[in-house]
Amino acid sequence: MRKQFILTTLLAMSFIALHAGGYQVRLQSNRSTGMGLTGTALQMGASSMFYNPGALAMMQTKTDFSLGASGIISRISFQKFESDITAETDNSMSTPFYVYGAGKINEKWAVGLAIYTPYGSSSTWEDSWAGRLLIQNIALQAIFFQPTVAYKITDKIGIGAGLVYATGKVELQKGLNYGADSYVNLEGSTSNIGFNAGLYFQASDELSFGLNYRSEVVMEISGGDATFNVPTAVGASIPASNKFDAALPMPANLDFGVSYQATAKLLVSAEINYVLWGTYKELEFKFEQQGELLNSVNTRDYKNTFIPRIGAEYVFNDMLTFRVGGYYDPSPTNEKYFTPETVSLDNVAFTLGLSITPTENLSIDLSYLQISGLQADKTYEPEQFGGTYKTAAYIPGIGVSYRF
Amino acid sequence: MKLRILFVLVASVSLWACQPEINEFEPTKGNADFSVYMSAGNSLTAGFSDGALFRSGQENSYTAMLAKQFESVGRQGAFKIPFINSEDGVGTQGQTLRTKFVMGFAQDCLGNTSLAPVPANPNATQQELAVLLGTSVAAEGPFHNIGVPGAKITHLLAPGYASLNPFYGRFASNPANAVINEIGIVQPTFFTLWIGNNDVLSYAIAGGAADAITPVEGDPGFGFAASLEAIIMTFKASATGGAIANIPDITDIPYFTTVPYNPIVLQDQALVDQLNAGYAQYNGAMEQFGLPYRINFSLGANPMVIQDPTIQTPPGYEMLRIRQIEADELVLLSIPQDSLKCGFWGSQKPVPGQFILTSDEKSAIESTVSAYNQVIANAAQNHDLALVDMNKVLNQGASTGIKMDGVLFTADFVTGNAFSTDGVHLTPQGNALAANTFIDAINKKYNARIPKVNVADYEAVRLP
Secondary structure, eight states: OHHHHHHHHHHHSOOOOOOSSTTBOOOSOHHHHHTTTOOTTSOOGGGHHHHOHHHHTTOSSSEEEEEEEEOBEEEEEEEETTSOOEEEOOOOOBOOEEEEEEEESSSSEEEEEEEEOOBEEEEEOOTTSTTTTTOSEEEEEEEEEEEEEEEESSSSEEEEEEEEEEEEEEEEEEEOSSSTTOEEEEEEEEEEEEEEEEEEEEOSSSEEEEEEEEOOEEEEEEEEEEEEEOOGGGTTTSOSEEEEEEEEEEOOEEEEEEEEEOSSSEEEEEEEEEEOGGGOOEEEEEESSSHHHHOEEEEOOOOOEEEEEEEEEEEOSSSEEEEEEEEEEOOOSOTTBOOTTSOOOOEEEEEEEEEEOSSSSEEEEEEEEEEEEEEEEEEEGGGTEEEEEEEEEEEEEEEEEEEO | OHHHHHHHHHHHHHHHOOOOOOOOOOOBOTTOOOSSEEEEESHHHHTOBTTBBOHHHHHTSHHHHHHHHHGGGTOOSOOOOOOOSOSSOBEEETTEEEOOEEEEEEEOTTSOEEEEEEESOTTOOHHHHHHHHHSOOGGGOOOSBOOOTTOOTTGGGOTTGGGTOHHHHTTOSSTTOOTTHHHHHHOOSEEEEEOOHHHHHHHHHTTTSSSOOOOSSSSTTTSHHHHHHHHHHHHHTTOSEEEEEOOOOGGGSHHHHSBOSOOEEEOOHHHHHHHHHHTHHHHHHHHHHTOOOOOOOOSEEEOOEEEOTTSOOOTTOGGGOEEEOOTTSEEOTTSOHHHHHTSOBTTTBOBOGGGEEOHHHHHHHHHHHHHHHHHHHHHHHHTTOEEEOHHHHHHHHHHTOEEETTEEEBSOTTTTBSBOTTSSSBOHHHHHHHHHHHHHHHHHHHTOBOOOOOGGGSOOSOOO
16 A cells, blocks of 8 residues: 555656756666765666666666655756846746556576656746746756567677657746746657666676666657747747747766675666767757747757766675765756756765665665755856856665565 | 654754855946936936937936946935926927837728827827926926937037927926036036937938037037036036936937838839839930939839939929939838828928938938047046947947847847837837946946946837
């Protein structure tokens, strides 16, 4: 009954998330979250379907169900350049989640389905804030469905791959310079496909390696709803209802990890995520009506980033496992094209985790992630809007796994 | 239990989750003393906008914005503005009074309805407007903003100017005063001065047909340079610092750049032939006089025919002192559009000179503005004042546009965000741009850190 309740709660909650570099969110397992969000070189059971499908081939039990969620409490502070004007976002808590189910068909093959939310962003500024002509609020949500198959080539090597079916939804609103209550609201949803493939190598009893590639998924919105709230005098050139096309890339990730069983109780994991943000060159809007006037190409010029991560897990006893970790996630944004729609700073994060294992089959995983977005001066040059930004996110999470 | 753990976890984190703090800006006054600030100038300083003086326009003047920003660097007390107690306000058009313009829908002589500046209250009577303008608010003074709509630099020194200009008369502390006599009453420690626009603009707005450009040389009250010196010296009796702004080129102002020189569009060859036949005699006479002027129409857009009294026709042929306008000559926004569209102005009837700035008039204005600006730059240097290069800002706005805080400023009429519906004065957003330009210059000169305003917080031209 409990499980049912959690599931209901999960589905009732929104699943938006915020700033883990750009708009990527990696909260796909609370065990991983506790260990600095590493997982490529770890045997994570069903959770491996996200972190490395190759490791799924190594699953220890016949069946594994995992689900969990995190609550992202995020804060953005802003101070305009050469000014005493400050602003803060009033972001509602967002709750990325995951649901995994996987099972072994035989000694070699394992299959499963993963549902997770790897990208998302939500910022709510006050409607009248200093940057209202750039953005007032934005919410980006994506849910990935990934049927996965894994094959154990030898006792040491597993490979796996999943087909990703992604659905996404974007809503954003920005002010227009026709008075305080004029704005444009854009809303659209779409779906697309991608893949996730990985290789897991158990080099020795202590040492393992993982390599994983998650492909880019471009969210192409076609015929999204554009609502313009403008004076009637400009209604002829800016119709109140319009349709728009836009494309937002969810970049590819190439992850390489290593983990080492230092003692019987201590497991250490480290990895590098190479995020191919360079694909996000511009955000282009095309409108069905009055395109010549309304169409815009907005430079973003993101760059690829390397995220180093480290984490450790200590098995205290049969009941309790403790975890700790940290990472550095540099901002993929361009100095000159930093907009308040995605406030992504250089992030430093630490993580804590705790698993309670009341029975052999059941594990309750608690995690806590705290991200500090390092204070930095940023400008969006095309609009001559700049200031000092600083962010923080506080993210508790809980998950359950049931294995048999 | 699991849920309780989650709940406790989230609740405790929520309490702990603190807003990251940024404290990057500490306002400092630098080497200036802002405790008593006073501003002088003309309509731009007064907060005149949309062709009238009205309350929210005065509240949104660049100088009212400066007064507010100066509070964080030591300005004290109220910043008193001689408010007009009306949102429709009052402005002058020749000898008649009217309310401010708002954008509305107007029907032209052809029956076409289009967006255009229309009076906010077309039913306001001359009498009630005269009362609004004539009611003295002097008892609420002394005032810190003594900008006077219509004032030239020479006027600020003129005793008894209150009786000539009701915009000063309504707040003059004494009818016998000159505007600069108000300064000694307030004893400012810091001042801003933006004056001289009307010394060319009055001539320009009259199309060069009336009024005169104030000469650079001449005694205080007559010449630009000596008058400026006298005003600055009056401020310096108490002020230890100040800022002085220069004059923008009129060719950057939509009042002079909105109406094209060639609005006579002909699509009918018969009409073209008819017009050319009508001007055949004129062309013949000009050839006979040895004058280079010819009037020719063709299909498409044609330059309008204008009056030009400077054409040297022999005595008795004064009525032939007309010609077609050149591409670089300017047509004023005040030209009656209905006369152009339905009254055969510019084709059969020459446009009166008061609506045109000819090349000669334009170059006289341009060379004067540049001479004034040299005087202003020298004065800023000699008196160790901040020089606010408004000319450069408006020039940049007119040529490439200026982006600030997400707002694009251009010199375009109505849509350019900087200029109000009268084509000369600034919108609140334009005033914010001016205020930030002042703040930049003052910060630099006095090593101060005065916070800037956010231009997106202010309105541009309000559309219906």
